[in-house]
């Protein structure tokens with residue numbers, strides 16, 4: 470079969486081009502390991518010089534490799550279970566639409582009482598994982614041992630990310646041209662490895678990007694959090710309020726993502742970005758090991774929270790979640806069915822592509838209300854860790870930078886797609902993420 474070496478003529482380089490694509494795969498894995506070391510050290514200081522470095526013996530444990538591979542296999546098995554319904558993705562450049570098993574969702578007929586967005590949801594993978602974990606804990610599995618294993622687990626997840634990205638890069642040469650992502654086939658191997666050449670790589674009907682986006686990393690993140698909570702119970706006989714809040718907020722976030730699994734089909738990651746190191750590493754290593762930093766930090770640095778402080782933090786998380794969920798659902802509903810009663814009365818502007826843009830409702834408040842909600846939640850996840858350390862705020866700082874950069878990328882794509890209509894949307898809704906600020 471002929472190899473597909475075609476290049477996309479207008480591929481514009483992002484993330485600092487070749488230099489960024491060379492440095493980021495070195496710098497980010499080291500950052501994960503560094504942050505894990507710092508958060509377990511007594512000082513937990515990100516400004517400490519020389520930085521805390523672990524002995525190499527602490528980086529490798531064969532048990533960690535077994536756990537990572539076993540975890541990927543278990544989640545793949547859940548993905549393949551013939552449950553739920555099949556949903557169609559967005560229209561591809563060749564006019565086709567891929568089919569995705571929505572395992573997080575069961576057919577209305579099967580589970581009528583849990584009606585949500587015209588569908589009823591049972592989060593199979595999360596629920597079955599929760600049942601298995603409860604059973605294992607009941608049988609005496611020392612889940613708190615995950616705290617000791619964090620570094621070798623992260624090393625293995627990083628290794629798996631590199632191998633999977635290499636596999637995806639090589640396989641992409643056998644993909645048809647229309648299956649390639651516009652931004653990831655420049656002909657520069659380092660850049661294309663980083664960005665991902667193929668848009669939706671699959672093994673048979675197993676969609677690798679869709680699987681990695683939602684399952685092993687996201688569910689792995691809450692399992693790690695639970696491991697940190699169990700470690701705290703081992704050390705101090707009970708879980709602190711701060712640890713319970715961090716675990717609950719982040720579980721809500723992950724459960725929400727799985728409950729609304731179908732919404733991921735309209736996100737930039739699925740619709741636009743190729744599946745390369747950037748997303749693979751983000752899904753499998755960055756998310757589970759840096760998003761769980763607050764819980765790992767609390768194991769070594771317990772915090773006490775006043776009832777008033779806890780109430781304020783819960784309110785902030787609730788407000789962030791409300792904005793995040795309502796705005797994402799509104800856009801998702803509008804894109805899937807603009808005549809649906811919940812969105813039919815919203816004001817829109819027409820674009821030359823035939824698609825319309827919302828200019829009222831949540832998307833009339835700022836151009837990315839979903840990012841605003843997400844950032845409020847990010848702050849609420851850090852506040853239970855107190856104000857004495859910078860490390861637990863790493864997530865808020867990183868996430869603000871990520872979403873500002875992401876917003877700028879999306880803006881570029883939308884301007885290229887919608888031209889003058891996008892400009893008039895920007896005039897109608899001048900603020901990007903924070904009303905009256907940015």
Ligand code: NDP
Nearest residue numbers: 736737738797800804825826827828832839840843875879
């Ligand atoms: P969005 O869901 O914000 O989607 C952006 C797309 O929405 C645009 O490309 C455009 O696509 C469409 N759109 C933009 N404005 C309008 C409008 N006014 N009316 C109708 N459609 C519009 O993108 P993301 O994938 O970045 O984010 C999805 C969610 O994931 C967010 O809540 C974000 O916070 C979260 N996220 C979380 C991360 C994490 O690590 N926790 C990382 C990244 C994102 P089109 O017109 O083609 O439909």
